[in-house]
Amino acid sequence: MGTGLNRSAVDDHPxxxxxxxxxxxxxxxxxxxxxxxxxxALSDVSLTLGRGETLGIVGESxxxxxVLARTIMDLLPKTATVTGTVRYAGRDIGTLTKDDRRHFWGxxxxxxxxxxxxxxxxxxxxxxxxxDPIRYHLGTSAQDARTRARELLDMVRIPEASRRLQQYPHExxxxxxxxxxxxxxxxxxxxxxxADEPTTALDVTVQKQILDLMATLQxxxxxxxxxxxxxxxxVAGRTDRVAVMYAGQIVELAGTEALFSSMAHPYTDALLQSxxxxxxxxxxxxxxxxxxxxxxxxxxAGCRFMPRCTRAQEECGTxxxxxxxxxxxxxxxxHFPLRVSKSVASRTxxxxx
Numbered sequence: 001m002g003t004g005l006n007r008s009a010v011d012d013h014p015x016x017x018x019x020x021x022x023x024x025x026x027x028x029x030x031x032x033x034x035x036x037x038x039x040x041a042l043s044d045v046s047l048t049l050g051r052g053e054t055l056g057i058v059g060e061s062x063x064x065x066x067v068l069a070r071t072i073m074d075l076l077p078k079t080a081t082v083t084g085t086v087r088y089a090g091r092d093i094g095t096l097t098k099d100d101r102r103h104f105w106g107x108x109x110x111x112x113x114x115x116x117x118x119x120x121x122x123x124x125x126x127x128x129x130x131x132d133p134i135r136y137h138l139g140t141s142a143q144d145a146r147t148r149a150r151e152l153l154d155m156v157r158i159p160e161a162s163r164r165l166q167q168y169p170h171e172x173x174x175x176x177x178x179x180x181x182x183x184x185x186x187x188x189x190x191x192x193x194x195a196d197e198p199t200t201a202l203d204v205t206v207q208k209q210i211l212d213l214m215a216t217l218q219x220x221x222x223x224x225x226x227x228x229x230x231x232x233x234x235v236a237g238r239t240d241r242v243a244v245m246y247a248g249q250i251v252e253l254a255g256t257e258a259l260f261s262s263m264a265h266p267y268t269d270a271l272l273q274s275x276x277x278x279x280x281x282x283x284x285x286x287x288x289x290x291x292x293x294x295x296x297x298x299x300x301a302g303c304r305f306m307p308r309c310t311r312a313q314e315e316c317g318t319x320x321x322x323x324x325x326x327x328x329x330x331x332x333x334x335h336f337p338l339r340v341s342k343s344v345a346s347r348t349x350x351x352x353x
Contacts, residue, residue, distance in 0.1 A: 020090065021048040022192060022224050023072070028084035030064075030071050037297040041067040043248045044084070046323070049192070054218065054225045056235030056256065058271070059245035062293055065228045066114075068245070069196045072226075073111055074101075088192075106137050110185040112214075114197040116177035120169040127165030130184055137188045152183040156213060175206035182214065186221070193218070194226045199234065211238060232271055236260060244268045247293050247304035250323060254330040264332040266309045303335065311336050 030042040042064050049055050057065050070076050072086055074093065086093045088108065096104060113119040120129060130152060131145035140148070146165070153161035156179040169177055178198060185193055195214065199207035215238055218225050227239055235242050235256065242259045244252040244267065252265040263269050273287040291308040294300050303309070306316040315335050325331040 021087075022051045022053075022089060023049040023226075024085075024087040025072070026085045026087070028068075028071060028082070028086060030067055030076060031081045032077075033079055033081075034297065039296050040299055041080075041248055041296060042071065043299070045248075045250055046084075047243055047250065047253065049224055049226065050240075051191075052222055052224055053241070054215075054227060054239045056239035056242040057226060057228045057245060058230065058232055058235055058242060060230055060271075060293070062247075062296075063245040064248040065230075065245055066196055067248075069111065069194050069226065069228055072194065073105065073109065103137050106133050106190065107188045108190055109192045109194065110188070110190040112178075112181050112185045112193060112195040112198045114200050116174070116181045117169065119181055120177060122169050124168070125165065126167055126169065126172070126180055130165070130180070130187055133184065134187050148187070149183075152187060153180075155186070155217065156180070156183045158183075174202055175210065178202065178206075178210055179213070182210075182217070186217065186223075189221070190223065192224045192226070194228070196228045197230070198227075199229075207234075232260075232275060244271070247299065248296060249304065249333065250331075251305065251333045252331065253323070254332075258328065258330055262330075264326075264330060264337040265305075265334050266311050266338060267305050269338055270308075303333075311338075 025048075026046050028042060028045045029040070032039045032041060045064075045068060047055070057068065059065050067076070071082055072093075076082065093104075120126075127146065127149055130149040131142070134140055134145040134148055135142065138145075149165055150161045153164055158164055158176055158179050164172070164176075164180075169180070172180065182198075193214075198214070199210050202210060211234065214225070214227075217223075227235060229235060237256070239256050242252075242254065242256050243250050244259075244265065246267050252259065252263065252268050254264070259268065260272070263272060267289075270287070270289045274289065289308055294304050294307065300306065300317070302315075302317040302319055303312070303321055306312045309316065313336060319335070321333045321335050323331050323333045
């Protein structure tokens with residue numbers, strides 16, 4: 001099968017070394033004008049994603065996870081104000097021309113959305129929704145595109161692929177619809193897939209099947225992935241690194257194993273403590289995080305987690321902590337981190353762990 005990248009401006013630039021990041025965000029902020037004032041959805045987010053790497057992004061609802069994904073995909077409404085830079089393979093995405101973008105999304109970066117019933121067109125058959133991007137981006141014939149669509153449905157383990165291509169989304173189960181969305185995302189062999197809460201509406205058994213499938217496909221195809229979720233259990237064992245978001249900021253960023261074995265931010269610790277454990281009695285009351293996230297229209301001057309933090313001190317209310325990277329590449333934005341000696345930290349500007 002051909003590749004639509006022949007028409008993408010990405011190929012007009014020299015290849016970057018395999019060691020350079022595939023995706024790099026520097027100081028990315030996103031604001032929305034509302035009737036109540038300016039909503040600060042993202043504030044100075046910086047991170048990198050390596051080639052073939054899986055990065056998990058976790059946080060409770062409203063933390064900015066989905067806004068971050070849509071900022072990368074350039075899917076925010078025109079009323080949004082975005083600052084900072086998003087670089088893909090060394091190229092600033094903001095400099096892409098209209099012609100560049102035509103075959104960039106889908107061929108280079110693709111997205112699996114949270115709810116397939118709102119992402120798939122209910123009035124069109126599954127086959128058309130898979131073949132359309134293949135024909136548009138790769139210029140293949142209708143017959144070749146249909147053959148590729150059957151291969152994709154086989155790849156995502158949907159039985160009777162030929163019959164499914166003739167069906168409408170409502171005729172499939174929730175798990176099958178999400179598999180179709182994965183097939184659409186992979187149809188043009190992108191180098192990066194962003195999965196925004198891909199298993200939220202599915203039962204636990206189907207969730208595991210979908211997550212196992214995505215991990216297998218990523219390994220087989222060599223793609224990079226950003227896995228966005230509110231569930232720490234989803235990223236455990238399935239990601240290389242995890243970024244924890246709170247109130248539009250990254251508050252902790254570390255290797256997955258290091259994060260779960262020695263979390264440094266009080267918010268991360270509180271999230272872990274609120275997860276039910278198999279060994280616990282059913283009568284045990286789960287721990288909760290008291291209070292609510294701050295208003296993003298009037299964010300506090302200091303640490304945004306301070307009103308809910310059990311370790312907060314006077315400094316936390318006046319000075320916003322910056323993301324600091326420690327000797328073990330474990331980064332945290334906290335004046336009084338857990339189990340990590342602040343004396344070994346080196347303060348950096350625009351840290352990119």
